[in-house]
Amino acid sequence: MDVLVKLSQFLLSLSLLIVLHELGHFIPAKLFKTRVEKFYLFFDIKFSLFKKKVGETVYGIGWLPLGGYVKIAGMIDESMDTDQLKQDPQPWEFRSKPAWQRLIIMLGGVTVNFILAFVIYIGMTWFYGDRFVANESLKDGVWVISDDLKAAGMQSGDKIVSIDGEKLVRFDKAQAKMLTAKELVVNRNGVEQELKLPVDFVKGIIEDKGGKLIVPRMPFIVAGFEDNSLNKEVLKERDFIVSINGTTITYYDQMEGFLKPFANQTLPAVIKRDEVAQNVTLKVDKNGKIGVAPAMISNKDAEKLGLFKLTTNHHSFLESIPIGLQTGVDQLVGYGKQLKMIVNPDTGAYKGVGGFKAIFDVFPNTWSWEMFWSITAFLSIMLGVMNLLPIPALDGGHVLFLLYEMISGRKPSDKFLEYAQTVGFVILIALLLFANGNDIFKALTGK
Incomplete structure (x- = not known):
């Protein structure tokens, strides 16, 4: 059941991000009277789960949840459909439009991604309030x-x-x-x-x-027991360990290495159970442990205990706008720093690059709309930044060539764009294999 909850959140978030990103391309394309032949959620290799033609556009859902796409007439994209390029340019085609219109169409997807993230952060600030541990x-x-x-x-x-x-x-x-x-x-x-x-x-x-x-x-609160624990009959879950061998234990981290000198010994201890202090004796095993796991308590419970x-x-809607915008900017800058670390081999951060499993694992096992929207907002920023990378198969690659055209006044040939798209596609496949290969390696090795 937990897996289904995670999967539902993952697919809903992914679908929302893909559809809105592609709408970012679709809407300006239609405004500039450019024909959009397909609008797809997920990829439809060989067949579609659903498709319906409305006007000149086929809307559908593919079976491979690795992304989505809009197929714009007269544009060299990931479909590598170059047959139409053999014909004379038509007024409704992407290649016939002025460079500034093509630039807006290509920037539409990432623009929507960034706007979505900022809107979510503003909405969360207004609805949930700005909560944090001082x-x-x-x-x-x-x-x-x-x-x-x-x-x-x-x-x-x-x-x-x-x-x-x-x-x-x-x-x-x-x-x-x-x-x-x-x-x-x-x-x-x-x-x-x-x-x-x-x-x-x-x-x-x-x-x-x-x-x-x-x-x-x-504090050291008992959450459970190891299989070979020597203290299952002495302690119960939710017990507070107050002291051991006369030493006060205020926090769990104070136990680190504390019991090693007492391996295979029995020590006097004080616990608190249901707010009542009790004297007990605890057995320390040969590894210097008492065989219990500590509980990680919620922020609200920790606050009640006076830990922080x-x-x-709480903010009005108008007050939430600058706070939400600043949160979005902070997340954008932070992700930019992480990306910079990834491309620097000296940091070793590239080892942490993950694929779809890594994204899936971010979602909690229980449904939380607050967590869902927070994760979706950050993923939207990630999607926007990644699509701006100057790789030919991505939006950033198209933008790079369009900026060159606008500055130099020379448009790259269709053949050049076709070759660039092929190179970019190979790079993307390599990155995809690397990211998801990292996921597989971690799953197999436990690292």
Whole structure:
């Protein structure tokens, strides 16, 4: 059932993005009286799941959910249909239109992608409010999970002051900013320290399955037991572990390495069960563990425990506009930085490039409209940026040739555009194979 929920969100988001992107091409094409022969959601190789001709356009749904397309008359595109180019140009064809009209048609898709993302962020700010954990409210700092971050010198209990010189106000922005950061300033026991992050910092995170870098410090609440746990009869789920062997345990991260010297021993402990403190004895196994898993509690529960302050700012629709726009700009700039890291081999970020499975895995197992719209907005930005890359088979490639034509006054020949499209298509296939190959490799190796 969880897989069906994820799949439903994935397909709905993908379909929405594809249809709106292609509408971005379709609408200006029709406005400029350019014939659109096909409008397809997904690819219809060999056959279609549905198709219907309305006027001069065939609308359909293909069976291969790798994208979609509009087939515009007189344009060399991914269909590689060059038969019409052997005839004299017709007034309704793309190639007969002025360069500025062709440019608008080609930029229509990515324009819609960016507009969609900004509209979603504005709508989410207005409907859900602006909710975040105030960084300054993390009175005892953060729990450092990433080994690579520890290697860079960060410790659990550190309070993040700034990232790349920018003061951190919202804790929920920390992880994304740290992925592309070069330096951090942390407050450790009242003293500020500067930590330098290596250029290949992100590589280690990717190889560690791209998990969390840091989270708010959490109390040690029992969530479950390992199969060979020696304490199943002593502890229960939702127990708070307050102290072990006389040492107060305020946060789970304090347990890291704490029990190793007590392997194969029995230790006195204090737990809190249903708000009542109890004395128990815990058995430590040969590996220095007590065989329990910690619970990650919700933000609301953490706030009730006084771990941090959850701030919610509600805004009118007009107030939501600049906030939503700024969120979109921040996401766009952040994705641009990530893309820059990917093309730099020294960072190792290319190892984290994923295909459709990676996108599928982003969606939660339970239906959440808030998460759905947030993910869809970011994917819309990704789609817009990727389509602007100057690769001939993408919108950016067409735009590049059109700008050349407008500046030089010379239009590339149809034969040149045909060859360029073929090269671009090969590049796209290679990128597609690389991204989805990464997904397969990670699934097979667990890395």
